[in-house]
Amino acid sequence: MLLMAIPIGVLIGLALGALGGGGSILTVPALVYVLGLDPAAATTSSLIIVGLTALIAVIPHARAHRVRFGAGLMFGALGAAGSFAGAALSQSLPATTLLIAFAGLMLVVATLMLRRALAHRPSGGPPFDPTAEPMITLRPFSCACPRVAKVVVTATAVGLITGFFGVGGGFVLVPALVLALGFPMPTAVGTSLLVIAVNSATALVARLSHGSTDLDWRLIGVFTLAAIAGSLVGGRVAGAVDPRRLTITFAVLLILVAIYTAARSFGLIG
Numbered sequence: 560m561l562l563m564a565i566p567i568g569v570l571i572g573l574a575l576g577a578l579g580g581g582g583s584i585l586t587v588p589a590l591v592y593v594l595g596l597d598p599a600a601a602t603t604s605s606l607i608i609v610g611l612t613a614l615i616a617v618i619p620h621a622r623a624h625r626v627r628f629g630a631g632l633m634f635g636a637l638g639a640a641g642s643f644a645g646a647a648l649s650q651s652l653p654a655t656t657l658l659i660a661f662a663g664l665m666l667v668v669a670t671l672m673l674r675r676a677l678a679h680r681p682s683g684g685p686p687f688d689p690t691a692e693p694m695i696t697l698r699p700f701s702c703a704c705p706r707v708a709k710v711v712v713t714a715t716a717v718g719l720i721t722g723f724f725g726v727g728g729g730f731v732l733v734p735a736l737v738l739a740l741g742f743p744m745p746t747a748v749g750t751s752l753l754v755i756a757v758n759s760a761t762a763l764v765a766r767l768s769h770g771s772t773d774l775d776w777r778l779i780g781v782f783t784l785a786a787i788a789g790s791l792v793g794g795r796v797a798g799a800v801d802p803r804r805l806t807i808t809f810a811v812l813l814i815l816v817a818i819y820t821a822a823r824s825f826g827l828i829g
Contacts, residue, residue, distance in 0.1 A: 560594055561781050567593060568608075568785025575609065575755075575786065576616040576793020577800070578733070578748060578809045584665075584726055584816050594778065602725030603766050604779050609726070610759030612786040613752040619794030620749030627742075631750045634732075635757025637711055638718025642758055645722025646765035655824050661724055662821040668734045669813035675738065676806040709740070714754075721758040722765050729755050733809065744805050 567589050574585065586609055590601035620626050649657065713735045721728040729751045736747035822828045 561778060563594060564778055564782040565785045568782040569789035571608075572612055572616070572786035572789025572791075573793040573796070574789075574812070575612055575729070575752070576619075576790030577796040578729070578793075578805065578812065584813075587725060588819075590782075596775070596778075600774060603763065604774055604782075605725055606721075606759045606763040606766065607774075607779055608783045608786055610756050610763065611783050612790050613729075613755040613759065615787045616790035616794055617749065617752045617756065619791060620745075620752060623745075623749070623794075625745045625749030626753055627746060627750045628753065631753030632757070633710070634714040634717065634750075634754045635761070637714035638721065638728075638754070638758050639761045641715040641718025641720075642722035642761040643765045645719040645724075646762055647722075648719075649723045649725070657724065658820050658824040662817040662824065664720075664731070665813045665817035665820070668731060669810040669817065671738055672734050672806055672810035672813070676803050676810065713740070717754065718758050718761065721755075722762040725762070725766070728758050737806070744803075748805070 571585050571589065586605040587598075587601050590596045590604055591598055596604065617626055621628075717728040717732045717735065720726070720731055732751040732754055733744075733747050736742040736750060737744055742750065819828075
């Protein structure tokens with residue numbers, strides 16, 4: 560089982576490093592269906608693996624100036640409450656309901672991403688950076704309230720999904736940064752990794768506070784090291800590939816995972 564964790568970890572690290580998401584989606588099913596962990600241990604282990612991998616994967620993106628640290632840390636802080644709420648809510652709903660909702664959300668996001676990529680329209684101006692200028696000032700008082708609301712809602716939603724599904728949230732965060740906040744795709748990928756690391760740590764604390772789970776630390780260690788190696792390669796891929804191709808690749812990955820998740824949920828495949 561430890562040997563199987565190496566190639567799987569590398570592949571998931573590649574996805575996480577190149578796309579800023581996707582890897583976190585695939586970690587839980589890989590741990591459950593390939594490596595034989597029970598769902599509770601898999602979701603908790605996933606947060607550790609994805610969080611640590613994302614933290615290391617930030618490095619090559621930061622060197623290439625594709626990480627907005629102010630925005631990333633702000634998103635992580637705002638998503639903390641959502642992470643705790645999501646962890647609590649996940650225990651009150653049937654697993655099938657959660658997985659069906661998960662699949663539906665991925666299909667919606669993938670559709671929006673494909674529409675944007677295929678339209679291939681240049682942006683009308685410089686990308687919006689929520690930390691580039693103050694959104695609220697006291698003297699004189701001013702409030703860019705629509706911008707404030709957009710940032711708070713997006714960050715909270717990502718944190719909620721991280722705690723709810725036990726994933727890093729990059730599959731929602733990258734489209735949110737691209738579609739709602741106007742980040743270019745490479746910057747959204749790099750910044751999302753920082754937010755994933757923060758959200759994963761918060762969600763891990765929330766899950767552990769709801770009860771202890773027996774974890775296979777050897778498996779987690781091997782899986783994490785393999786994923787980190789893959790993520791560093793993935794970071795190089797992100798800088799070499801056209802952003803439009805990255806967007807389409809990300810959307811196709813979401814669709815495939817959504818179809819598989821839905822099929823498993825409805826019992827169409829074993």
